[in-house]
Amino acid sequence: MSYVIEGGTGAWEVVIGLEVHAQVVSQAKLFSGAATAFGAEPNTQVSFVDAAFPGMLPVINRECVAQAVRTGLGLGAHINLVSRFDRKNYFYADLPPGYQISQYQHPIVGAGVIEIELADGSTKSIGVTRLHLEQDAGKSLHDQHPTKSYIDLNRAGVALMEIVSEPDLRSPEEAGAYLRKLRTILRYLGTCDGNMEEGSMRADVNVSVRKHGEPFRTRCEVKNVNSVRFVMQAIEVEAKRQVEIWEAGGAVDQETRLFDAARGITRSMRSKEEAHDYRYFPDPDLLPLVLDEAWIAELKAALPELPDAKRRRFMQQYGLPFYDSAVLVAEQATADYYETVARGRDAKLAANWVMGDLFAALNRTGRTIETSPVPAAALGALLDLMADNTINGRIAKEVFEAMVDTGEAPGAIVERKGLRQVTDTGAIDAAVAAVLAANPEKLAEYRSGKEKLFGFFVGQVMKAMAGKGNPALVNDALKRQLG
Amino acid sequence: MSLDPATVRRIARLARIHLDEAEVPRLQDELNAILGWIEQLNELDVADIAPLTGPAQMALKMREDRVTDGGLREAVLANAPDRAGDFFAVPKVVE
Numbered sequence: 001m002s003y004v005i006e007g008g009t010g011a012w013e014v015v016i017g018l019e020v021h022a023q024v025v026s027q028a029k030l031f032s033g034a035a036t037a038f039g040a041e042p043n044t045q046v047s048f049v050d051a052a053f054p055g056m057l058p059v060i061n062r063e064c065v066a067q068a069v070r071t072g073l074g075l076g077a078h079i080n081l082v083s084r085f086d087r088k089n090y091f092y093a094d095l096p097p098g099y100q101i102s103q104y105q106h107p108i109v110g111a112g113v114i115e116i117e118l119a120d121g122s123t124k125s126i127g128v129t130r131l132h133l134e135q136d137a138g139k140s141l142h143d144q145h146p147t148k149s150y151i152d153l154n155r156a157g158v159a160l161m162e163i164v165s166e167p168d169l170r171s172p173e174e175a176g177a178y179l180r181k182l183r184t185i186l187r188y189l190g191t192c193d194g195n196m197e198e199g200s201m202r203a204d205v206n207v208s209v210r211k212h213g214e215p216f217r218t219r220c221e222v223k224n225v226n227s228v229r230f231v232m233q234a235i236e237v238e239a240k241r242q243v244e245i246w247e248a249g250g251a252v253d254q255e256t257r258l259f260d261a262a263r264g265i266t267r268s269m270r271s272k273e274e275a276h277d278y279r280y281f282p283d284p285d286l287l288p289l290v291l292d293e294a295w296i297a298e299l300k301a302a303l304p305e306l307p308d309a310k311r312r313r314f315m316q317q318y319g320l321p322f323y324d325s326a327v328l329v330a331e332q333a334t335a336d337y338y339e340t341v342a343r344g345r346d347a348k349l350a351a352n353w354v355m356g357d358l359f360a361a362l363n364r365t366g367r368t369i370e371t372s373p374v375p376a377a378a379l380g381a382l383l384d385l386m387a388d389n390t391i392n393g394r395i396a397k398e399v400f401e402a403m404v405d406t407g408e409a410p411g412a413i414v415e416r417k418g419l420r421q422v423t424d425t426g427a428i429d430a431a432v433a434a435v436l437a438a439n440p441e442k443l444a445e446y447r448s449g450k451e452k453l454f455g456f457f458v459g460q461v462m463k464a465m466a467g468k469g470n471p472a473l474v475n476d477a478l479k480r481q482l483g
Numbered sequence: 484m485s486l487d488p489a490t491v492r493r494i495a496r497l498a499r500i501h502l503d504e505a506e507v508p509r510l511q512d513e514l515n516a517i518l519g520w521i522e523q524l525n526e527l528d529v530a531d532i533a534p535l536t537g538p539a540q541m542a543l544k545m546r547e548d549r550v551t552d553g554g555l556r557e558a559v560l561a562n563a564p565d566r567a568g569d570f571f572a573v574p575k576v577v578e
Contacts, residue, residue: 026548027548027549027550028548028549028550028551028552032552033546033549033550033551033552033553034550034553035553041556041569042556042568042570043556043559043560043569043570043571044553044554044556044569045553045554046553046555046556047552047553047555048552048555048559049552059544059545059546060543060544060545061545061546061547062545062546062547062548063547063548064548065545089497091499092576093571093573093576140576141570142575142576142577144567144570145567145572145575146575147574147575148565148567148573148574148575149572149573149574149575149576149577150567150571150572151570151571151572151573152569152570153559153571277493277497279497287541287543287544288542288543289542289543290542290543
């Protein structure tokens with residue numbers, strides 16, 4: 001079922017392309033030795049290069065280049081052995097040189113692909129046009145003073161990767177899936193932390209609409225959207241706006257727009273119109289960036305197992321369904337946690353516990369998988385207690401909650417609370433006999449054919465045994481005494 | 484190639500250079516003279532020559548990823564026309 005906008009003149013298809021700015025993980029900036037750490041005091045991580053003092057020259061950071069190459073390799077993209085830096089000229093208070101060093105005609109990474117996973121279990125390949133390296137600008141604060149803007153240049157000069165997709169996306173859901181998948185890949189690679197709240201990942205969204213089978217119509221660019229949810233909302237409202245314009249007999253102007261999340265609309269950024277004349281030219285301070293094939297091979301050999309490969313391995317090695325595998329590999333830490341629990345145990349049961357009880361507990365306690373109150377080894381030990389019949393599945397839930405609350409080992413909780421499963425058939429027989437004796441009417445109904453009552457008796461016996469009866473043995477004893 | 488007055492005004496505006504209307508014809512002549520001079524390069528046949536991106540036939544030098552700079556707040560802010568605490572202060576620019 002494809003996503004369309006129903007207009008007065010029929011269904012409209014939405015065409016979306018994303019430009020994602022991902023902050024490169026590095027100690028120092030792209031062209032200076034100033035630090036990149038988030039949250040420092042204003043203007044303390046600024047070199048004379050970043051502040052564009054006269055005569056200062058940029059020198060490129062090898063690690064930033066390596067990070068771009070790793071990302072390109074992770075996207076299955078072509079790495080360009082020769083690329084070049086250009087100046088993108090515009091005036092803004094948080095851009096001291098009056099130009100951003102970027103890569104216009106010759107980016108470091110060419111075409112690649114990202115496979116996205118959709119809610120209905122299908123996958124779709126989305127083309128990546130290119131990836132290039134560029135500098136971030138400083139940060140402007142507009143709300144500190146009635147007539148002035150305040151500028152902090154700590155972020156100025158930090159390396160960004162701009163990752164441009166083909167216009168292959170057709171719905172807000174696909175755009176959301178693309179962003180999440182890209183974020184997962186970047187985090188696996190360690191090339192961007194993917195933290196959208198801190199601005200480490202920001203998206204410009206290109207949206208147009210068309211009737212099915214038509215060529216592309218005019219697009220608008222919605223700038224600087226900083227969460228997956230806002231990207232999806234922005235696409236929806238922008239596409240509807242364009243449909244209304246076309247259907248009223250108008251024409252969409254190609255322009256830059258802003259998403260106003262509070263009001264749920266996009267609005268024109270008129271001031272940006274003239275700024276589009278960037279007058280790019282090759283930066284005379286920088287020679288071409290020439291990469292050594294052996295170095296690229298070295299970087300490639302050191303790449304971690306990536307999400308798609310890991311998902312396929314989980315399906316094959318652990319026999320998990322597509323959905324479970326996709327959920328478990330979304331974060332590397334979750335995948336590692338799962339593998340620790342699953343190794344040598346019932347893999348599907350391990351997946352159920354991680355995705356069910358563990359995720360619920362993390363949600364409830366506001367923890368992450370890295371700070372989980374229950375370490376992977378402890379959850380594994382709990383599964384072992386079930387596997388060797390020390391406790392049954394129902395008691396396991398109780399033990400797990402105690403583990404979340406106290407951090408104690410499962411074995412210790414079972415001993416302290418006396419939760420060991422009762423496998424003594426004599427004790428079980430006695431409990432069954434007592435329950436049958438206490439419920440003569442139900443017993444009569446059962447014997448006259450109301451076999452559904454079997455479940456009732458199981459419940460009563462388990463209750464009488466404080467939940468500790470071995471379920472299989474309780475069933476056997478009941479069948480014997482009822483039969 | 485020849486620039487018209489509107490293009491001259493546009494180039495000046497993009498470069499944030501104030502231009503009196505009286506200056507436009509003179510600048511138009513000067514810029515056109517420069518362009519005409521550069522245009523002589525078109526007489527050369529460069530079909531089989533790779534573009535030269537810089538005068539030095541060498542690759543870009545790279546530096547290691549170490550923090551070696553920064554912590555210069557006072558020096559960085561010293562020449563600012565206006566500051567507010569630890570920030571540069573500029574006339575308000577708001578979208």
